[in-house]
Amino acid sequence: MSVPGRPAQQAPADIDEVMELVRHEGGRASTARRVILEALVAAGGHRTAEELAADIHSGHPEIHQTTVYRNLERFEDLGVAYHTHLGHGPAQWHLTGSRHQHLVCQYCGAVIEADPDILAGLETTLHDRSGFELDLRHFAITGTCQSCASEAREHPISDPSVPA
Numbered sequence: 001m002s003v004p005g006r007p008a009q010q011a012p013a014d015i016d017e018v019m020e021l022v023r024h025e026g027g028r029a030s031t032a033r034r035v036i037l038e039a040l041v042a043a044g045g046h047r048t049a050e051e052l053a054a055d056i057h058s059g060h061p062e063i064h065q066t067t068v069y070r071n072l073e074r075f076e077d078l079g080v081a082y083h084t085h086l087g088h089g090p091a092q093w094h095l096t097g098s099r100h101q102h103l104v105c106q107y108c109g110a111v112i113e114a115d116p117d118i119l120a121g122l123e124t125t126l127h128d129r130s131g132f133e134l135d136l137r138h139f140a141i142t143g144t145c146q147s148c149a150s151e152a153r154e155h156p157i158s159d160p161s162v163p164a
């Protein structure tokens, strides 16, 4: 859940800045919050809320899964983290600082991170023509990766869902 109308903000660079933002927005900069942020940073990429809770639980058994879930949502409201859906599974969490568009191959499941500026033209055109504002970050764009595409060209009758 994001706050409607909140302007795109500069992502905080480190945990101290994020904690400062949390305090500034009236949140309590609790140990649990810092630990969750550290886990997000340590994960370095995509992590489900459940995986993060498990990461945290090993070092901090006092931090419960519900605390992790609740704080992830709070971070999203504050614009410091966001969730994205790469496929049918649970949402993946990110720090806002790692800004990229997710491309997912529907054959091999590869996740490719693309520069979101590539889609700026589409965003502008759509907005100009229909007033629709794209939120491409929330869901991945699906397609066929380069290697699956060339595989399909070389073996046109093979079903890519069946492993060779």
Ligand SMILES: [Zn+2]
Pocket (backbone or CB within 6 Å): 045, 046, 094, 100, 102, 113
């Ligand atoms: Zn990502």
Ligand SMILES: [Zn+2]
Pocket (backbone or CB within 6 Å): 083, 084, 085, 091, 138
């Ligand atoms: Zn969602």
Ligand SMILES: [Zn+2]
Pocket (backbone or CB within 6 Å): 105, 106, 107, 108, 109, 110, 144, 145, 146, 147, 148, 149
């Ligand atoms: Zn592929």
